[in-house]
Amino acid sequence: MKVSVVMPVYNAEDTVLQTLESLRAQTFQSMEIIVVNDGSTDGTLDILRALPDIKLLDHSHRGIVPALNDGLASASGEYIARMDADDLCHPERIEQQASFLDAYPDIGMAGCRVGFGGDREKQAGYAAYVDWINSLIEPDDIALNRFIESPFAHPSIMFRRELFEQFGAYRDGPFPEDYELWLRWMANGVKAGKIDQQLVTWNDPPGRLSRTDERYSIDAFYKTKAEYLFQWLEHHNPHHPEVIVWGAGRVTRKRVAILEQYGIRITQYIDIKSRQLNCGTPVIQPSEIPDPKTCFVLPMVGKRGVRELIRPILNERGFTEGINCIFAA
Structure with a gap:
C-alpha cells in the first residue's frame, strides 16, 4: 500500500x-x-x-x-x-x-x-x-x-x-x-x-x-511556538541570547515575556512611536536600527499588513531573513 x-x-x-x-x-x-x-x-x-x-x-x-x-x-x-x-x-x-x-x-x-x-x-x-x-x-x-x-x-x-x-x-x-x-x-x-x-x-x-x-487559541499557538522559536534562535542567532524586537505594544510585550522565560534578552524595541516602557528597555525608531552585522531583529507585530511594511525596511538596511532576522507573531 x-x-x-x-x-x-x-x-x-x-x-x-x-x-x-x-x-x-x-x-x-x-x-x-x-x-x-x-x-x-x-x-x-x-x-x-x-x-x-x-x-x-x-x-x-x-x-x-x-x-x-x-x-x-x-x-x-x-x-x-x-x-x-x-x-x-x-x-x-x-x-x-x-x-x-x-x-x-x-x-x-x-x-x-x-x-x-x-x-x-x-x-x-x-x-x-x-x-x-x-x-x-x-x-x-x-x-x-x-x-x-x-x-x-x-x-x-x-x-x-x-x-x-x-x-x-x-x-x-x-x-x-x-x-x-x-x-x-x-x-x-x-x-x-x-x-x-x-x-x-x-x-x-x-x-x-x-x-x-x-x-x-492565539495564546496557545504562541506558547507552542515560543519553545521552538527559542531553539531556532539558539542555533541561528549569532548574538544569542540578545535580540531586538520590532513591536513595543502590550500584546507583543506579553509574548516577549514568554521568550524571556527561556533566557532571551531584549536589548531594544523598535516602534514607529516614541514611547517609554516601564521595563526599562530602550525604544528606537526604524531609522535607528543598528547595522545587521551587530544585531538580530525579531519582528513580532501581528497586525495584518504590518509585516509587508517591515520587510522592505529591513531588506533596505541589509537584513536577510534566517540570517539576522526572522519574523514571528
Missing part, C-alpha cells in the same frame, strides 16, 4: 459521506482509507458501518490526538495523508502529493494550496489566513515563516511514515496538535513543501475545533 489516509471522525453525520466520496473518487488507486470513529453519538457510526471499502476503527470518545495516533498505528502506507470529516479532496490530490514525495526525496511533508470553504465576508480573518498559507509554497518560505502561524491546513498534508516513527507522533496537551508536530519535525531538520495547486477545500463550519477549543 502506497498511501494511508487517516481521518478521525466525531459527530459528522451531515458531512462525512460527502468527504469520503471525495476520497473514493481519487485517481490514485494504491491507497487505504482509515476512519477512526471517536465515540460519535449521532448517526455517524451507522453511516461508516455501511461502507465496505474503508478501514473502520471504532473507539470511545477520547479526543482528536488519540484518534489520530490510533489511525497512524493502523496505517500500512509508505505515505500518510490527513483528512477531516468536513472537508473535500479534489480527485487528483492523493496522486499529486504522492508523486511530489516520490520526485523529491529530501521533502518529508507535502502540502498543497487549499480553497476556503466559507463566507469570506463573515469569516474574513480565517479567509485571510487561508490566503497567507496559500502564499507559502517553497520549502524556504515555509521554514522562514513557520513562527508566524501554522503554514499548513492540517487536512491538506501528506507525509512520510518514517517521520512519526523517528520523531514521534501527535502529542496531547494544551496546544494545537498539528502545529506542534510541524514545528517539532522541522526543528529536527524535516523539509516541507507544497504543490502549487488547490487540491483540498478547507471548510470552516461554526463547530470546527479550531474555533471552539482552547488548544487552538
Whole structure:
C-alpha cells in the first residue's frame, strides 16, 4: 500500500459521506482509507458501518490526538495523508502529493494550496489566513515563516511514515496538535513543501475545533511556538541570547515575556512611536536600527499588513531573513 489516509471522525453525520466520496473518487488507486470513529453519538457510526471499502476503527470518545495516533498505528502506507470529516479532496490530490514525495526525496511533508470553504465576508480573518498559507509554497518560505502561524491546513498534508516513527507522533496537551508536530519535525531538520495547486477545500463550519477549543487559541499557538522559536534562535542567532524586537505594544510585550522565560534578552524595541516602557528597555525608531552585522531583529507585530511594511525596511538596511532576522507573531 502506497498511501494511508487517516481521518478521525466525531459527530459528522451531515458531512462525512460527502468527504469520503471525495476520497473514493481519487485517481490514485494504491491507497487505504482509515476512519477512526471517536465515540460519535449521532448517526455517524451507522453511516461508516455501511461502507465496505474503508478501514473502520471504532473507539470511545477520547479526543482528536488519540484518534489520530490510533489511525497512524493502523496505517500500512509508505505515505500518510490527513483528512477531516468536513472537508473535500479534489480527485487528483492523493496522486499529486504522492508523486511530489516520490520526485523529491529530501521533502518529508507535502502540502498543497487549499480553497476556503466559507463566507469570506463573515469569516474574513480565517479567509485571510487561508490566503497567507496559500502564499507559502517553497520549502524556504515555509521554514522562514513557520513562527508566524501554522503554514499548513492540517487536512491538506501528506507525509512520510518514517517521520512519526523517528520523531514521534501527535502529542496531547494544551496546544494545537498539528502545529506542534510541524514545528517539532522541522526543528529536527524535516523539509516541507507544497504543490502549487488547490487540491483540498478547507471548510470552516461554526463547530470546527479550531474555533471552539482552547488548544487552538492565539495564546496557545504562541506558547507552542515560543519553545521552538527559542531553539531556532539558539542555533541561528549569532548574538544569542540578545535580540531586538520590532513591536513595543502590550500584546507583543506579553509574548516577549514568554521568550524571556527561556533566557532571551531584549536589548531594544523598535516602534514607529516614541514611547517609554516601564521595563526599562530602550525604544528606537526604524531609522535607528543598528547595522545587521551587530544585531538580530525579531519582528513580532501581528497586525495584518504590518509585516509587508517591515520587510522592505529591513531588506533596505541589509537584513536577510534566517540570517539576522526572522519574523514571528
